[in-house]
Amino acid sequence: MTLTVAQLSESELLARIFPRLHAGSSMLLGPGDDAAIIATPDGRTVISIDTQVQDKDFRLLWPNGSTSNGYDVGWKAAAQNLSDINAMGAVATAMVISLTLPRTTPVTWVEQLAEGLSAATVALGAPQCSIAGGDLSGGNELVITVAVTGSLEGLAPVLRSGAQVGDQIAVCGNMGRSAAGWALYESSILPSAHTPEQAAAAALFARPEPPLTAGPAAARAGATAMMDISDGLLRDASRIATASKVSLDLEGTVVRELARGLEGCAVELSQDPLSWVLTGGEDHGLLSTFPAAATLPEGFLRIGSVVSMDAAGPAVTLDGQYFKSAGDGALGWDHFAV
Template sequence: MISTVADLSESELLARIFPRLHAGTSMLLGPGDDCAIIAAPDGRTVISIDTQVQDKDFRLLWPNGSTSSGFDVGWKAAAQNLSDINAMGATATALVVSLTLPGTTPVSWVEDLADGLSAAMVALGASACSVAGGDLSGGSELVVTVAVTGSLDGVEPVLRSGAKVGDVVAVCGTMGFSAAGWALHESALPPQGYTPAQAHAAALFSRPEPPLAAGPLAARAGATAMMDISDGLLRDATRLAQASGVGCDLDGAVLKQFAGRLTECADALGVDPLTWVLTGGEDHGLLSTFPAGSDLPECFVGIGSIVSMDVAGEAVTIDGQNFKGAGYGTLGWDHFAV
């Protein structure tokens, strides 16, 4: 009876995976040769890569009894990579996937991962993108690495370095929900006891929903700088401000409105929900800047303004104040922090 990847050869496992992978219109040659061939009608290709490591980025079993299915991990692998392409104002064209699998990994888990990758691409609006191939290897822990390519489709890439004094700072997508879901999984609150609001946060942690239509829309609307919020608003706003040589002053009242949507999760865990909004990552929304006085594209919400570094004295402030002094804690997620 075949139940784990150790029961199959590499070719046999690939034969289980390939039929489950989504093939979009951009793929001219798919899995089977040494390389895939992806159309690049714009003549420019954007590329990014992300890795998820078992017990660093996800757990198969969480302290409160929640589990990460192969479908969840596949969905998140697609979402976080598609979000990077979105943050440049581009459209995703292809993913290639590298899997490191312990021999004890159930074959069904790997099949679910392939299903999650494909389902996310379709559900999130990247149906033109393809899973074009990848690589398999054995190891002591699960590692999922995805590289993604994209096309700019005639727009100029929106970089982190273009913000100018006077620009409006805006976000699109959720903030703090993924961090709330992570905190719930790490808590003693069993998943069967989640309220609908808590279950929603947990679902967005497992299966983020980056607003993929918003990146190209923002680029065409004249966004001056943009990046995805993967490591927390404060950390990523700091990166954008430093790259642009400016300061970013955030509106505390607006941020508290975002935090108010997380009250039910925060009350259950005794947490200030504003901490999740400011430092929680993996919602994969967009952080953008637009010229002063311009109409923000649909779904973007203004949360502050770009100021002179000479005025701010800090890369990021909240209502003109140092956020650490206001008790907001650390910047956000850091893979190598102790």
């Protein structure tokens, strides 16, 4: 019989979780007291919080027969939170985790979650970051919330509001690959039938790989605006446009070239890989703007330029053609949309 969380006391469950949590160099006091303490020598702390809800943000069993185990859910929770710190040009220092667990949750699932959180933190390039503590609650559905802190290491933060007319627009990381993986998970194509390219996309959907050292590198290279692409290129570009009061013009040749790299995944799915590149989230790549004269840091690809907004206000265009007004949420992910 599977051991469930309801069969352990809270302290017994914590005793299984704590040894699996990564302690980085930032940790001054780890889990076990009323709060943890982390080193923040910069004098400014970057902070964000993000939640994954069962059957909204992940499924335990997917239509194509794939499963998401605790390791995958933990990896993804770490990746998307660490990405928010990266998007400010900062280096992650700590995560605290809150778990809401149904009584039937297997203890091994929770242990795997802790292992996935820790593995992602180290593998994605944030070994200095400590998993500093957390909270356990009972509930009817799995909810995993991670709050993350970061250090600007003496640099200015890179906000969404700093893009200037004439800047080049660049991206770093995977573009649309996680969306391709999601489409495969939601399809009827069994994982055993995946081509290597499909398997790679599915793996990136399960365990995203945000480019965690690229954010501080962009800050050092003079990035004027930056955010991570979590709700889709178009939607997130429109946020930079709105915050910076400019328009963003993307180059069709580059965007279509990115889409061509996903054609092998689109076969059998009757989907347009271009829509994955334009509206797919969860790769947690970076969308940045740099002065025209700046040399892009390694891993960044130029995809367009910042232009003046016209009378209609901030917009995102492709080769000068209107997509839509910025701020309209239809092309991307909305947590309360049907």
